[in-house]
Amino acid sequence: MRTRSDHGHELIPRPEQTPDALRAALAVVAPSRLDEMQTEKDEAFAKAVDRQSLSPVQSWVLIWAREIGIARRPDLSARYTSAKGNLEHEDPAVAREALRELSAVLDESMRAVRT
Incomplete structure (x- = not known):
């Protein structure tokens, strides 16, 4: 499935920022990274419990939304x-x-995630 946008084409629409939606999107655009995603998710949830804070989970969601955005x-x-x-x-x-270009790509993807 493809959509048109101001920057060219997208392989899939931007997923919702939920663990299930991010996992489904990653399975399409970068399935080889599913184990990495799961490991980091497990670590984020463990930190969240340990710290009694949702910040690690929120960070995990943003990081993977950015990675999928790329x-x-x-x-x-x-x-x-x-x-x-x-x-x-x-x-x-x-x-x-x-390094400048890598930063620009990460920033562009993160801006899209936050809109």
Whole structure:
């Protein structure tokens, strides 16, 4: 399923920010990361119980909504992958630009999550 937007196409619509919706979305756009998501979810829930606070769970939801936001948009995903690949480049200017680009992609995805 695809939708049109101002930044190109999206592989799936933006999921609701619930654990079940995020898991279902990740199963479509990055199924290889499901175990990672589950491990981090378990850790977040354990911290929430330990701290008697929902903050770790809220952080987990935001992080995975952001990650899915990147994976569901091929334009962001390509930028993200390229930037990550150049973070340890031998040319410091290339590495700095990669860090700037990676930050820009993460910020763009997080802004979309928070709207």
